Amino acid sequence: MTDLGYTLVAYALGLGAMLGYALSVMRKLRRHGLTPGVRGRGKEEPR
Amino acid sequence: MGRVSSKLAGAYWAVTLATLVCALLMAWRYAPTEASMGVSQKIFYLHLPVAVGTFLAAFVSFASAAAYIWTRSQRWDDLSNAGARVAVLYCTVVLVTGMIWARSEWNVWWTWSPRLTFSFLLWLLYAAYLVLRPSIRTAERRALVAGVYSIVAFVDVPLVYLSVKLLPDIHPSSVELDPRMARTLLVWFVPVTLICAGLIAARFRLARRESGLGELGAAP
Numbered sequence: 001m002t003d004l005g006y007t008l009v010a011y012a013l014g015l016g017a018m019l020g021y022a023l024s025v026m027r028k029l030r031r032h033g034l035t036p037g038v039r040g041r042g043k044e045e046p047r
Numbered sequence: 048m049g050r051v052s053s054k055l056a057g058a059y060w061a062v063t064l065a066t067l068v069c070a071l072l073m074a075w076r077y078a079p080t081e082a083s084m085g086v087s088q089k090i091f092y093l094h095l096p097v098a099v100g101t102f103l104a105a106f107v108s109f110a111s112a113a114a115y116i117w118t119r120s121q122r123w124d125d126l127s128n129a130g131a132r133v134a135v136l137y138c139t140v141v142l143v144t145g146m147i148w149a150r151s152e153w154n155v156w157w158t159w160s161p162r163l164t165f166s167f168l169l170w171l172l173y174a175a176y177l178v179l180r181p182s183i184r185t186a187e188r189r190a191l192v193a194g195v196y197s198i199v200a201f202v203d204v205p206l207v208y209l210s211v212k213l214l215p216d217i218h219p220s221s222v223e224l225d226p227r228m229a230r231t232l233l234v235w236f237v238p239v240t241l242i243c244a245g246l247i248a249a250r251f252r253l254a255r256r257e258s259g260l261g262e263l264g265a266a267p
Contacts (some may be wrong), residue, residue, distance in 0.1 A: 006087055006151040007087050007128075007147075009091075010094075010148065013140075013144070014094075014144050015141055018097075022242065022245065022249070029200050029256075
């Protein structure tokens, strides 16, 4: 593999792990209703 | 209140991603290619700030563990747990990017130099912390054992930092940088630190919710 190949793999793995973990935590938070878009979903607004 | 904090969180991650894109552009478009190492030197822009982020996350875990032992408030244990989790993630990224750089530059994936050995030990210590926690059933005992463990594990952080200064090591310690490279490196610290802080905060919120549900489940 070339130096450029190693560098691209390092960036992809490093940033992929960090951002992938961030997305996974956000998804879990959303499941617990702690992020926008979930609170009150499926319920009608009070008239 | 909830909607405002959600908007703030959204803005925080948007700013983080914007600075990350800016840092990537600087690394690949603005910073010159290093003469002797070539393009693989660009791994350093990610590797060094993530290493500092590892120390930061480990410090959060250590300081929160000390605060838990002092106050016995579950909140501090949750923060210590969040710091340890992010420390493991960041230390993994440091080891993987370092190994790839070593393969490219030294033609080996790994060498047992003092800094690499202490870094691997740091990863093992915090990974063991994550394995240890769920094995203790009582919440108070779990928090106390994990707190003491986190304080002991943090002893390895100064060893990682000082090993390259006190012991003979092939790991690069201080490098003369072109001003454009130095600016790029400084910019990289921003998104990497923001991601670190954002992940600790998000994991803390999740741990607070999970420990709250655990207490509900434990109630008679």
